[in-house]
Amino acid sequence: MAEAMLAVDDLHAWYGESHILHGVKFNIAKGEVVTLLGRNGAGKTTTMKSIMGIVANRKGSIAFEGTETIGLASHKIARLGLAFCPEERGIFASLDVKENLMLPPQVAPGGLGIDTIFELFPNLRERLSSQGTKLSGGEQQMLAIGRILRTGAKLLLLDEPTEGLAPVIVQQIGATIRRLKKDGFTILLVEQNFRFAATVADRHYVMEHGHVVDEFANSDLDANMDKLHEYLGV
Amino acid sequence: MPDIFGIPPQALFGQLLLGLINGAFYAQLSLGLAIIFGLLNIINFTHGAQYMMGAFVAWMLLNWLGLGYWWALLVAPVVVGAFGILIERTMLRHLYKLDHLYGLLLTFGIALIVQGLFRDQFGSTGLPYRIPAELRGGTDLGFMFMPNYRGWVVVVSLVVCFGTWFVIEKTKLGSYLRAATENPALVQSFGVNVPRMVMLTYGFGVGLAAFTGVLAAPIYQVSPLMGADIIIVVFAVVVIGGMGSILGSILTGFGLGIVEGLTKVFYPEASSTVIFVVMVIVLLIKPAGLFGRAR
Ligand SMILES: Nc1ncnc2c1ncn2[C@@H]1O[C@H](COP(=O)(O)OP(=O)(O)OP(=O)(O)O)[C@@H](O)[C@H]1O
Numbered sequence: 234m235a236e237a238m239l240a241v242d243d244l245h246a247w248y249g250e251s252h253i254l255h256g257v258k259f260n261i262a263k264g265e266v267v268t269l270l271g272r273n274g275a276g277k278t279t280t281m282k283s284i285m286g287i288v289a290n291r292k293g294s295i296a297f298e299g300t301e302t303i304g305l306a307s308h309k310i311a312r313l314g315l316a317f318c319p320e321e322r323g324i325f326a327s328l329d330v331k332e333n334l335m336l337p338p339q340v341a342p343g344g345l346g347i348d349t350i351f352e353l354f355p356n357l358r359e360r361l362s363s364q365g366t367k368l369s370g371g372e373q374q375m376l377a378i379g380r381i382l383r384t385g386a387k388l389l390l391l392d393e394p395t396e397g398l399a400p401v402i403v404q405q406i407g408a409t410i411r412r413l414k415k416d417g418f419t420i421l422l423v424e425q426n427f428r429f430a431a432t433v434a435d436r437h438y439v440m441e442h443g444h445v446v447d448e449f450a451n452s453d454l455d456a457n458m459d460k461l462h463e464y465l466g467v
Numbered sequence: 468m469p470d471i472f473g474i475p476p477q478a479l480f481g482q483l484l485l486g487l488i489n490g491a492f493y494a495q496l497s498l499g500l501a502i503i504f505g506l507l508n509i510i511n512f513t514h515g516a517q518y519m520m521g522a523f524v525a526w527m528l529l530n531w532l533g534l535g536y537w538w539a540l541l542v543a544p545v546v547v548g549a550f551g552i553l554i555e556r557t558m559l560r561h562l563y564k565l566d567h568l569y570g571l572l573l574t575f576g577i578a579l580i581v582q583g584l585f586r587d588q589f590g591s592t593g594l595p596y597r598i599p600a601e602l603r604g605g606t607d608l609g610f611m612f613m614p615n616y617r618g619w620v621v622v623v624s625l626v627v628c629f630g631t632w633f634v635i636e637k638t639k640l641g642s643y644l645r646a647a648t649e650n651p652a653l654v655q656s657f658g659v660n661v662p663r664m665v666m667l668t669y670g671f672g673v674g675l676a677a678f679t680g681v682l683a684a685p686i687y688q689v690s691p692l693m694g695a696d697i698i699i700v701v702f703a704v705v706v707i708g709g710m711g712s713i714l715g716s717i718l719t720g721f722g723l724g725i726v727e728g729l730t731k732v733f734y735p736e737a738s739s740t741v742i743f744v745v746m747v748i749v750l751l752i753k754p755a756g757l758f759g760r761a762r
């Protein structure tokens with residue numbers, strides 16, 4: 234495998250006293266779309282927040298393009314070119330849609346232009362002066378993804394972007410992810426819905442109880458379906 | 468000019484102006500408290516002491532260094548704001564994740580220490596601070612005679628308050644501040660240096676209190692307890708306006724100053740309690756305050 238863009242090794246993380254991640258290890262090559270699958274509470278969100286430094290109490294190694302980030306503050310990590318779209322979407326109620334969209338500062342050259350973002354998510358253009366949280370769930374998700382495409386970050390961490398959305402919007406987000414991959418973005422995706430994950434991803438990691446317990450290429454998904462059903466309890 | 472409700476107009480407008488001036492001080496102080504509370508989650512009980520320090524820095528600049536009022540307006544907020552930043556760096560930052568009570572106790576303790584030190588040095592009688600030469604005298608407005616310095620205070624306060632409101636509500640910098648007030652961790656994960664923003668915001672809020680202290684120095688005397696006296700009323704203003712609302716603090720501050728002034732004209736006995744009566748009524752009807760959102 235080529236030099237990893239992101240290499241996570243022996244990652245431990247804590248919320249207060251509770252030890253949540255127990256030596257997570259995985260990596261992502263440049264240009265890949267990789268998912269973290271796993272049941273509720275497996276530690277997928279905690280893994281993403283540890284990568285971003287939002288969960289600051291963490292140990293082990295997280296190397297982004299060769300730079301060790303485990304000791305860095307969250308804003309410094311972002312400035313290396315990573316961006317995070319949280320599970321709860323994180324749209325700001327005291328900002329209108331335009332302010333939400335323009336909020337994340339540029340961290341590197343080469344982000345998508347605002348017109349390209351409107352092309353991906355035409356709904357946003359119509360709603361620019363609405364209060365951020367007045368949007369529908371699907372529109373809020375588009376806003377949450379759209380705002381991190383502007384910044385020039387090349388590795389996107391998307392935490393359950395399809396959760397609770399109507400099928401047509403799930404399809405739109407799937408198409409967006411494929412398009413972003415074609416544009417050269419690298420994407421780490423957390424998903425519960427592995428059928429959706431199979432339509433966008435190159436590889437999958439499975440998490441359980443704060444460990445990565447398995448790994449499949451997307452092309453081997455069918456062969457591993459029984460195991461996967463067991464991991465995910467579906 | 469005829470009397471209005473049996474009150475000579477000069478007395479009525481005089482009290483209104485005085486009310487407006489008090490209101491200007493309330494507005495600036497509660498504005499600083501609101502900004503600090505929003506971003507830091509700290510009820511800054513040192514605010515009154517920092518206002519007092521602003522007035523004292525003005526007095527010291529004049530009497531020890533010969534630097535006058537205009538210098539004081541510039542230097543006092545910077546000096547006292549830097550003192551605030553020192554407190555934020557060394558103490559407050561450890562409390563953000565804890566209950567409000569801890570921040571309140573710490574800042575209250577600091578206020579007592581600061582006031583004690585100043586009382587020890589300067590005694591508790593007020594020290595005079597002269598109105599700057601450029602603003603002495605007054606102007607005849609036809610319906611009243613207005614001391615120039617008082618007009619200046621009202622105008623400056625309006626500019627400062629609405630300027631601050633504009634920056635917070637209408638600019639890019641303000642959108643960082645509003646967003647970080649809602650979800651600091653997420654804003655930081657976008658690459659914004661939120662800890663530095665928090666530090667500078669506290670410095671700004673404290674500097675605003677000191678600026679208000681300089682404005683107040685020629686009107687009241689400069690005394691170690693001037694902050695303790697006004698801060699109780701300011702907290703009532705904050706409760707009435709709704710903790711954390713920017714526009715709410717400004718409007719409530721000016722509004723209650725005027726209410727207080729009018730009460731002095733029509734029912735002087737109640738003038739020192741009217742704000743607390745309003746507070747009780749507002750709390751009964753709208754517990755989150757006039758402009759507050761229930762949390
Ligand atoms: N803020 C927190 N404080 C304490 N424990 C937490 C906190 N957030 C999550 N946890 C715990 O950490 C564990 C992992 O949670 P995490 O959110 O990473 O799971 P997840 O795999 O993303 O699950 P889901 O699919 O439900 O989103 C869970 O046991 C959860 O209860």
Ligand SMILES: [Mg+2]
Nearest residue numbers: 277278279320
């Ligand atoms: Mg999760």
